[in-house]
Amino acid sequence: MKKLGPLVLGLIIGAAAMYFYCQNGEAEMTTAQELVKPKGVISPKEAKALDQAYNLKHNIINDSLFKKSPDGGDNRSSWWSLEDIQNYIDYADNQAGELGYTLDGLRVYLGSYPAKPGEMAGLTTMFIVPTGKKNASQGAIFALQDPSGDITDADPLNMAQQGKPPGSNYPQ
Template structure:
């Protein structure tokens, strides 16, 4: 059948604890600072994520990057670009990696690969969906 469960999977309980901790320690301050309840979750279909990851692998391979990575960044839209005229949060995926033999193979030090475009355009809950 399929492969075994990936090593870095966490339990549902741990995920709920992580989300609760975020909500308890960050959400009130962020919402108070910006003056509205911001989103804190983002959604993409598995198909579009797979398409993007395949694209990153293909483009990276052509650049001599055999083991690319993905870095997740938080961002915020300018209020004038939001339907509701608020600068809601977003998240985008940014490819990383260096050609074989160069520094930056591990995730902590892998440089961003600015030759492959980042991925955005997911949807998010307003109000946010709790995990």
């Protein structure tokens, strides 16, 4: 019976120490995730200026091709859900690893659907391509890293939703 007291006291002290340790650890984790503004973030005013400056080029191309989507105009924007983007990043990261690359970014390209029979022929699209560096051999101490570039064997992401209507300017 005499030995039971120190055991119970030890359990109580241990539980209290664990409680305070876990609470302190949570506080450190929440403060450690600091919000970082990415490079290249622009203001809405600058985005409007970029969009308006593109109008002349878009109109010349659109007028010369006479291509219209069934719901009015050529595409000016593309939209992917956050879930689709996150799933694509995960998919591209896995595929890059299988191809011997380290995923380090994404590149967005403008494209146009080929002249095949169908409603979308000639209309503008945007697609995302994963970029990365080829993994160096593990045995080399001073291995030269290839520059980051498109991972040409990886699957790009297309088929975003277009603007409403497709020719709408920023903001929608």
